Amino acid sequence: MGGNLLANYGEAVAMILFGIGFSNLLLQKNLIKKIIGLNIMDTATYLFLAEKGYIAGRVAPIVVDNVTSVEAYINPVPSGLVLTGIVVSVSVTALMLSLTIRLYRKYHTLDMDEISTMLKKEEE
Amino acid sequence: MEIFQIVLFIFLIVCAISVSFSRNLLNSIIIFMSYSLIMSIIWILLESPDLAITEAAVGAGITSILFFVTLKKIHAIVAINEDKEDKHVNRKGGGK
Amino acid sequence: MSRLLSEEEYRKTKAFKIRRWYRGEKDPYLGKVEMKPQKPFTEDIKTQKQRIHDEAILRRNIYDIEHNKKLQIFSKFYKVVSIVFVFTLIAILLYVVSYLPPVGNAANPDNNEVASKYIEDGMKDTGAVNIVTGMILDYRAFDTLGESNVLFIATCTVLILLRVDNRSKKKEEEENDRLYEPKNDIILQKVAFFLVPMIIIFGIYVILNGHLSPGGGFSGGAIIGSGLILYVNAFGFKKIERFFTQKTYKWICFVALLFYCLAKTYSFYCGAHHLETGIPLGTPGDILSSGLILPLNICVGMVVACTMYAFYAMFRKGGF
Numbered sequence: 001m002g003g004n005l006l007a008n009y010g011e012a013v014a015m016i017l018f019g020i021g022f023s024n025l026l027l028q029k030n031l032i033k034k035i036i037g038l039n040i041m042d043t044a045t046y047l048f049l050a051e052k053g054y055i056a057g058r059v060a061p062i063v064v065d066n067v068t069s070v071e072a073y074i075n076p077v078p079s080g081l082v083l084t085g086i087v088v089s090v091s092v093t094a095l096m097l098s099l100t101i102r103l104y105r106k107y108h109t110l111d112m113d114e115i116s117t118m119l120k121k122e123e124e
Numbered sequence: 125m126e127i128f129q130i131v132l133f134i135f136l137i138v139c140a141i142s143v144s145f146s147r148n149l150l151n152s153i154i155i156f157m158s159y160s161l162i163m164s165i166i167w168i169l170l171e172s173p174d175l176a177i178t179e180a181a182v183g184a185g186i187t188s189i190l191f192f193v194t195l196k197k198i199h200a201i202v203a204i205n206e207d208k209e210d211k212h213v214n215r216k217g218g219g220k
Numbered sequence: 221m222s223r224l225l226s227e228e229e230y231r232k233t234k235a236f237k238i239r240r241w242y243r244g245e246k247d248p249y250l251g252k253v254e255m256k257p258q259k260p261f262t263e264d265i266k267t268q269k270q271r272i273h274d275e276a277i278l279r280r281n282i283y284d285i286e287h288n289k290k291l292q293i294f295s296k297f298y299k300v301v302s303i304v305f306v307f308t309l310i311a312i313l314l315y316v317v318s319y320l321p322p323v324g325n326a327a328n329p330d331n332n333e334v335a336s337k338y339i340e341d342g343m344k345d346t347g348a349v350n351i352v353t354g355m356i357l358d359y360r361a362f363d364t365l366g367e368s369n370v371l372f373i374a375t376c377t378v379l380i381l382l383r384v385d386n387r388s389k390k391k392e393e394e395e396n397d398r399l400y401e402p403k404n405d406i407i408l409q410k411v412a413f414f415l416v417p418m419i420i421i422f423g424i425y426v427i428l429n430g431h432l433s434p435g436g437g438f439s440g441g442a443i444i445g446s447g448l449i450l451y452v453n454a455f456g457f458k459k460i461e462r463f464f465t466q467k468t469y470k471w472i473c474f475v476a477l478l479f480y481c482l483a484k485t486y487s488f489y490c491g492a493h494h495l496e497t498g499i500p501l502g503t504p505g506d507i508l509s510s511g512l513i514l515p516l517n518i519c520v521g522m523v524v525a526c527t528m529y530a531f532y533a534m535f536r537k538g539g540f
Contacts, residue, residue, distance in 0.1 A: 001315060001318050002318040002319035002320075003318065004317070004318050004319065004320060004321070004322050005314065005317060005318035007322040007323065008317050008318070008320055008322060008323050010323055011317045011320065011323065012314055012317050015310060015313040015314055015317055016310060016314075018310075018313070019306050019307075019309055019310035019313070022306055022309065023302070023303070023306040026302045026305075026306070027299060027302055027303075051323050052323075052328075052330055053330075054323060054324055055324055055325070055326050055328075055331065056324030056325075056326075057324075060434070061339065061350070061351040061352055062349060062350050062351065062433065062434065063342075063343050063349045063350075063351065063504070066343075068339060068340055068342070068343055068344075069339075069340070070335070070336040070339050070340060073339050073351065075330065075331050075335045076335065076338055076339065076342075076351045076352045076355055077330075077334060077335055077338065077355070078330075079352045080352055080355050080356045080360060080363075083352070083356060083436075083438060084356075084363055084364070084367045086438075087367055087370075087371065087438055087524070088367065088370055091370055091371055091373075091374035092374075094374055094378055094531045095374055095377055095378060097535070098377075098378045098381045098382050098534070098535070099381065101381075101382065101535070102381055102382070113285075117283060117285065120283070121279070121283060
């Protein structure tokens with residue numbers, strides 16, 4: 001076990017949140033809580049990425065007073081990646097919620113077990 | 125600043141756990157909205173203001189609104205079906 | 221040799237026989253084994269009813285969930301295994317995190333020459349004061365093109381799933397939409413009367429100042445979308461038809477996305493070579509600076525705003 005676990009407490013929290021979101025996705029029976037679990041997993045990943053770009057003692061990457069040396073700003077690359085990711089996350093959530101509405105209209109339940117039983121019965 | 129960050133992280137974990145254990149769907153969506161908001165404050169502490177504005181507008185705004193509207197549609201379908209059943213029963217009892 | 225054969229003559233040729241063989245259309249026993257033709261099989265009505273009754277009982281036994289022991293054991297097994305799996309996953313990830321370089325260190329391997337190039341030459345090359353916006357709309361504009369397309373595809377899919385086309389069903393959906401909540405709530409209308417113009421102006425400000433201060437196309441578009449959603453909630457769908465109809469939505473989305481695609485599709489062919497536009501860079505710090513970034517910000521902002529409003533309207537009413 002390397003010694004950096006307490007120094008990287010932000011990344012450790014991101015991993016724990018990822019696990020919580022993933023367990024929601026696996027174990028919950030309600031469809032809406034599964035979708036919330038997927039969203040939690042997404043935001044945990046973005047937290048991890050943003051932690052990689054942080055440098056202690058420096059400011060946000062907006063040029064102030066024409067100072068363009070590398071020593072004055074944090075790493076801007078992970079910030080750009082996360083910006084794309086947030087928008088993709090909302091698109092995926094909207095798509096899954098519309099699928100949930102269609103499923104509810106047909107089967108009148110939000111429980112995953114009941115829906116899979118009804119699907120199996122229909123196949124016969 | 126460090127203590128503030130640690131307190132916010134603990135709040136995040138508590139929010140995430142309580143989303144999975146709450147019975148009422150409306151409660152879990154509201155707690156998810158506050159989770160999104162605290163995430164937005166953490167982005168500012170990590171010196172990325174672009175992410176903070178985007179997460180506040182999109183996460184605590186649009187995603188939560190979509191969840192609420194989904195719940196509303198589901199309750200509306202339940203209420204319409206109950207109304208239809210009531211009308212059906214009344215018509216049968218009317219002796220037509 | 222090139223005469224068209226009739227049906228009977230074609231059936232005698234070798235080509236027809238070979239084709240029939242490899243398609244499997246010929247029954248090898250028909251006409252060769254039986255001495256007399258068969259009667260078609262009809263089922264007695266009593267045996268049919270008996271068969272249906274037996275099948276229904278069988279199906280009820282198969283799908284009997286409460287008393288099925290195997291299913292209960294399997295569901296408990298699934299829960300235990302998934303909890304163990306999640307804990308193992310978290311343990312592995314924390315183990316890896318403990319080996320990563322400490323957060324906030326300036327000598328991390330991911331603060332390499334890419335970041336220094338973007339910071340040092342960012343303002344000179346792109347003219348944008350906000351380095352992140354300059355990066356995602358100039359150096360890495362191709363990624364943002366893909367992302368706008370992802371938003372567009374999501375809107376198309378939600379349209380397919382939730383749209384109501386039938387005229388009578390449309391009316392029914394519109395009535396059912398606000399059936400169980402009070403219409404014309406006066407507090408909401410007074411508050412929205414003051415807030416909506418401010419929200420939309422703030423959103424326009426964030427989009428236009430994308431290259432000077434934090435913000436940009438995505439956040440500004442989301443803010444404008446939220447303003448439109450508040451307007452629809454307070455005043456109803458009839459009032460928003462006065463300035464935001466389906467035609468407006470189509471034209472805005474189409475023109476904005478087309479402009480972005482035309483501006484940056486050369487990356488498919490030229491790769492990393494940059495094509496110069498004729499727009500001058502200007503002085504950093506002005507709004508009208510930084511070349512093509514300002515029009516692209518406006519395009520992205522409009523696409524995002526329309527997408528957010530379209531999601532809401534689709535969920536609410538099934539149409540515009």
